[in-house]
Amino acid sequence: MKTLGRLALAAIGIAMAPALAHAQSGKITSLKIATEGAFAPWNFTGAGGKLEGFEIDLANDLCKRMNVTCEIVAQDWDGIIPALNAKKYDAIVAGMSITDKRLEVIDFSRPYAQVSNGIVVAKNSPESKALGPVARFNLTSQPAESEAAVAKVREALKGKTLGVQTSSSHSSFTEKYLAGAVEIREYKTTEQYDLDLAAGRIDAVIGDTTALRGTLDKPEFKDFAVAGPGFSGGVLGRGVAVGLRKDSQELKGMFDPAIAAAIADGTVKQLSEKWFKVDMTPQG
Incomplete structure (x- = not known):
């Protein structure tokens, strides 16, 4: 980038x-x-x-x-x-x-x-089906619902490789909630993980929903979409x-x-x- x-x-x-x-x-x-x-x-x-x-x-x-x-x-x-x-x-x-x-x-x-975060995966992938439709949860005001949603994400992405920008609130979220279930791969920029996702070197990316919208606007991501639970609050900030x-x-x-x-x-x-x-x- x-x-x-x-x-x-x-x-x-x-x-x-x-x-x-x-x-x-x-x-x-x-x-x-x-x-x-x-x-x-x-x-x-x-x-x-x-x-x-x-x-x-x-x-x-x-x-x-x-x-x-x-x-x-x-x-x-x-x-x-x-x-x-x-x-x-x-x-x-x-x-x-x-x-x-x-x-x-x-x-x-x-x-x-x-803002809130979201997960981008290939539309017809097993990960997309396991994550299900987009839903929003606040880690601060909906602790019980968020816990269940996090468990769903962990199970859906278990054993997969997930891209995230380093030193971001999303990397803090990923480390806190998904470490041990997924392989976390950190990138200096969102453009770098876009390249690996498009090339099939990682299975999903997690990040700010507005930045992910920019990713999905690129022609090479026509077969990708946001899926599953997204979160705000908590480690993601105020x-x-x-x-x-x-x-x-x-x-x-x-x-x-x-x-x-x-x-x-x-x-x-x-x-x-x-x-x-x-x-x-x-x-x-």
Whole structure:
């Protein structure tokens, strides 16, 4: 997935000093924001190395609301949190869910999107039949139902090879609930596990439903579909939000009202329907 241009951009993002600037009054006037650039349709590198996607549009909108100048750079997913804490940039806007594990090392804004996971398999495969129709469960509010649904997934995929993106909430879910039943194969990017799934080197992938929709839109996946139980809550987090350093309370105080305004005036709804074809606006 990552082109040489994208890798070069990521390297530049790491090498440059943080762009958090203050006027003499102490007001924040500019920001450097990191995104993965490899997680369509949330964020991806389009033609000519240009960053595109839901979060690119949203980040630019939030920057206007906060009256700051923003530079958005690509950063490999597995190093995105360490680089934030090393002050290589000021914020992360990269499909990152709020989880207890991440809250140990970084802070978050209020959520700007709500997601769940899903499993993609070949349509006519034994795995598809065993998983059954799509159903949704919340690990936090439906513990008993979720436990039964997880057991169904474990049995349906027993002995199979499952692809998941490394250092993601979905890899945490897979390790907690499916380890021992399936062979877990981790990938740096979703595009990498797409390639192995299409080539038959793995039997299924698990990930964010919106990213999986992007996978299924590709011609080579016409014979694949989402099947079986999908989950939200618990280890999968409390919504997608802007990642911030623990010492960035001033910045959190800027992002939170900007996100609230973008939700209130329908901008988040409009952008999510543009990129995902569904409304991803957080509820409550």
